[in-house]
Amino acid sequence: MTTESTHYDTVIVGGGPAGIAAAMHLAFHHRKVLIVDRKTSPMQFANTPIHNYPGIKPLEASVDILQKLRKELRGFKVKTLFGNVLRIEGKVPNFQLHIKTSKPTPTTLTAKTIILATGISRKHPKVDGDWKKWLPYAAKDHMSYYCPDCDSPITKGKDIIIVNAGSANSALHVARSIKPYAKRIRIFMTEDGYAPFTKEFETILSQSGFEWTQGLIREVKIHAPGQRQQLLTTDGRTLECNAFFVAWIGVPRSELAIPMGIEVDERQSIITDQRGATNIEGIWAAGDVRPITQSIATAVGTGVYAAIIITHYLMNLD
Ligand SMILES: Cc1cc2nc3c(=O)[nH]c(=O)nc-3n(C[C@H](O)[C@H](O)[C@H](O)COP(=O)(O)OP(=O)(O)OC[C@H]3O[C@@H](n4cnc5c(N)ncnc54)[C@H](O)[C@@H]3O)c2cc1C
CATH class of the missing domain: 3.50.50.60 (FAD/NAD(P)-binding domain)
Known part of the structure; x- marks a missing residue:
């Protein structure tokens, strides 16, 4: 097993609109942030025109929007590790994430805080x-x-x-x-x-x-x-x-959360407070995995909201 030396301020599990929006805010505030994503957002595939999202051209396809978000993310110098987070252990400020990538052995990363932006499967x-x-x-x-x-x-x-x-x-x-x-x-x-x-x-x-x-x-x-x-x-x-x-x-992807004791509702959506904090200190959730309407606008909104709160939280940890 390989262990990367970098200890991140925040690791975000999920590189859909919620995760990317959160990463941009944290990076803007000079936080060391990483996204881990296994590339199954509907925006990875859906070629349908997007509705209900302000500021985009009519008929712009979701795949194009995801590409744009990823490009913008590179401008913030945020790295995305493409892989599958298998489990999370530890507690704030030292969570360990075990990740399966294309490498033969799993990678372990550590982070002070975590955002679960894992979406839902359909x-x-x-x-x-x-x-x-x-x-x-x-x-x-x-x-x-x-x-x-x-x-x-x-x-x-x-x-x-x-x-x-x-x-x-x-x-x-x-x-x-x-x-x-x-x-x-x-x-x-x-x-x-x-x-x-x-x-x-x-x-x-x-x-x-x-x-x-x-x-x-x-x-x-x-x-x-x-x-x-x-x-x-x-x-x-x-x-x-x-x-x-x-x-x-829709089945919320809360399989990482449940073994950690994070509360979920009867549909298995992750329960948070209004700001996205779960019942486990140091772990937030954003986007479709929360019991909210599935839309890009709410995903982005909850991602940014969680990131704002984490930015303040990290100041107190430093
Ligand atoms: C066909 C279709 C059309 C749509 N059209 C619209 C529309 O017009 N307007 C609109 O507002 N919304 C639309 N939506 C909904 C919108 O795509 C979602 O609401 C939005 O993508 C949610 O963003 P998210 O970041 O919460 O989750 P997602 O976009 O689902 O991203 C979650 C990411 O987390 C990753 N992940 C999950 N578990 C792990 C793990 N263990 N390790 C690593 N990575 C993990 C997944 O691979 C995925 O990439 C549409 C959806 C579909 C299917």
Whole structure:
């Protein structure tokens, strides 16, 4: 095992918008800061136009924004170590982070304070029994939407099929969010989703007033925007719409936090105070891993807020 000599003021686990924003603030205040990231932010992949984030050009894609943030970060001379933090031990001001990188042996780093900005993972609908087969359609501009908060108004006048990977309530949350805008809404409940399809779901959906059906997806055919998109079921049906809206399940990435005794809620989101401090002294959390709406603006905001508080905290430790 190799141990780097550098003792960081703050190590940030997660290089999405929350982690990067926090790092910039700390570096601006001359703090020795490092990001460790395993590169699974949705902004690493999503080529969809971004909504709900002030100051960006309309239709700018999330991948471009992440590139810009990383470039800006290099201006602050903050290093990013690409790797997977396996576990964290110790206590303030001497945490040890065990990290798997491309090197054969794990690396151990030490830090006075830590920010967990690890985001959430999303469970997708399965196509032909495999969730990875949904990925090519997951972020298709104006053919497959993802986020009720970011995308609902752009379903205006469209015929939408909600493809649901979770409970009846997750589908209805999307349906109610797009109801003021969409021309037609149908819910497709996948029978191999992540919540077992129950009689209770049937009752909830039947009483909801929304059109719905259930089944297994055999294939998805995405055509150019403006054309009809097609969902083919294993029982031979072809359902057509202008665009899909995915009702996914989000699982907060709190697997590092829980063994350390950090409090999480019933969804496993990390509980913090208003400023992002967890119940373990010296550890803050920011972004989607907290029980907040998943958006870039809140990720950046909570990242910066935590970094401001840590900057003051470190002054007292020095
Ligand atoms: C298709 C799609 C479209 C979206 N569109 C919009 C939009 O239009 N507007 C908007 O505001 N939001 C949008 N979002 C949501 C937005 O992308 C997220 O809210 C935002 O990325 C959250 O930032 P974050 O920094 O909290 O987490 P993330 O961006 O998820 O970053 C977390 C990072 O932590 C890393 N990580 C996790 N665990 C470890 C570990 N153990 N070791 C090392 N690294 C680790 C991950 O690899 C990841 O890179 C969209 C999301 C998706 C999926």
